[in-house]
Amino acid sequence: MSDRHKAAAPDAHDFLAVDASLSEEEAAIRDTVRDFAARELLPNVADWFDAGTIPEARALAESFGELGVFGMHLEGYGCAGTSAVAYGLACRELEAVDSGLRSFVSVQGSLAMAAIHKYGSEEQKTEWLPRMAAGRAVGCFGLTEPDAGSDPGSMRTRARRDGSDWVLDGVKMWITNGSIADVAVVWADTEEGVRGFLVPTDAPGFTANTIHRKLSLRASITSELVLEGVRLPAEARLPGATGLGAPLSCLNEARYGIVWGAAGAGRACYEAALDYASTRVQFGRPIAGFQLTQRKLADMVVDVNHANLTALQIGRLKDRGACHHNHVSFGKFANVAAAQRVARTARSIHGANGITLEYPVLRHMVNLETVATYEGTEEIHALSLGQAVTGVAAFR
Known part of the structure; x- marks a missing residue:
């Protein structure tokens, strides 16, 4: 075999040339997120982990919003509408720094924003999604409970009708971003089955308690959500969300x-x-x-x-x-x-x-x-x- 037909030696950092198969746009998004992570996240992450929190989490949310990674795979409402692969590459580059930072982004975009985008009314989408995409509003996703993890169907959080309102009672656990959120997507059992609700975190009866003394995901904010007689108007329910x-x-x-x-x-x-x-x-x-x-x-x-x-x-x-x-x-x-x-x-x-x-x-x-x-x-x-x-x- 002549030298010109010899394959190049594998790259130790991309042995099977997986990234070499990316499109130009995908590679550009990868590089943009990787550069941001190296510049803004990597120099700080050890200190954040050591401190057990992200001290300037709201400022970081706005930085993520400017980067365009919140809900980047969603269409419209200020979201970038990228491919699934592009979104995945962003997650990879963020978690290469720390799992907690990728969790910050995925909870905002793939849980809270995705729930509103898929199941919300046009009014709910217009109210929340542009601000969340920009990082000016933070969301969390309340499904897991102290006694309902792998079996979410056994949740104890209840929502009952009171006239045209809904009243929510229950506790959610291990909720990323809960203590800094502006809105919580809360799932509750009703007489008609599981339903989703948008709960402003300043609503009377809503409390978010930060969970301390974690030995994992320390560069992340994890919370317990407590709902005690939280009264919501009918339009707070996600109209498209029916069932678990x-x-x-x-x-x-x-x-x-x-x-x-x-x-x-x-x-x-x-x-x-x-x-x-x-x-x-x-x-x-x-x-x-x-x-x-x-x-x-x-x-x-x-x-x-x-x-x-x-x-x-x-x-x-x-x-x-x-x-x-x-x-x-x-x-x-x-x-x-x-x-x-x-x-x-x-x-x-x-x-x-x-x-x-x-x-x-x-x-x-x-x-x-x-x-x-x-x-x-x-x-x-x-x-x-x-x-x-x-x-x-x-x-x-």
């Missing part, structure tokens, strides 16, 4: 972002380990030159590239309108597990240095413990896949 399928469809949108985000977290850990192994000298040479370290790096590069291929294929399916919710379950199940393996291995390569915030690996590792259980636990997604391939439901 409505909030679950929103969760599927957010899970899609996790498929890409986990690939970003895994990539960040792999790249940190590759750099560290190449510069850390022991026994007279870089540890990258030892067989056991090279085996670890080989396992990591396979996991990272498999995750990127999975995310891209599901994104392409989504853009063709051919993405089933089981495809998203496949992606979350596979990519989170891959990212967890990569993070654990990267931490071992870093040795004692791996437990400090000077390096990103343990921060990603503990964040992924949350990513593995929120928006569908690993077990629930395994059962979804099992049902998909056998035709037999094993949930109950």
Whole structure:
């Protein structure tokens, strides 16, 4: 074979040339979000994680709004209307910095905004979506409860009619952005089944309590929502949302972002380990030159590239309108597990240095413990896949 026919050696940072297959527009969006993340997020994220919060969360929301990532896959009302792949790439670049930052964006866009966009009245869309897209208003999504996680149908939050009004009582738990939100999309059981409501957070009877002492997703604001006799007008109900399928469809949108985000977290850990192994000298040479370290790096590069291929294929399916919710379950199940393996291995390569915030690996590792259980636990997604391939439901 002549030299001109020889393939170029693989790029250690894109071994299977996954990103090389992106369109020009997709690559431009990736680079824009990556540059923003490197400039505005990465220098601060270790301090935010250490502090257990995002000190200037409202200012960050406006920065995300200017970047155009809030609801970027939605059409109209100030949203960018990008492809699913472009949105996924944005999630990947954000989670390569920290899972909490991707969660900030996906809860705003794929849960709160998507619920309003899909199920809201024209008045609700016009009131909230442009401000949320710009980051001037923040939303949260209240589905999970202290005793209703994987089984949201057992929720205890109730909405009852009182004349033309609705009155809501209940507690929601583990709600991202809850303490800084202007509006909460709250799901409640009614005499007619599960319904969604837009609850202004300054409504009498509504309280958001920030959850402290977390060991994961510390660069994120997580809250408990308490509703005690919150009275809402009839027009606060999302008119298109009937039944539990409505909030679950929103969760599927957010899970899609996790498929890409986990690939970003895994990539960040792999790249940190590759750099560290190449510069850390022991026994007279870089540890990258030892067989056991090279085996670890080989396992990591396979996991990272498999995750990127999975995310891209599901994104392409989504853009063709051919993405089933089981495809998203496949992606979350596979990519989170891959990212967890990569993070654990990267931490071992870093040795004692791996437990400090000077390096990103343990921060990603503990964040992924949350990513593995929120928006569908690993077990629930395994059962979804099992049902998909056998035709037999094993949930109950």
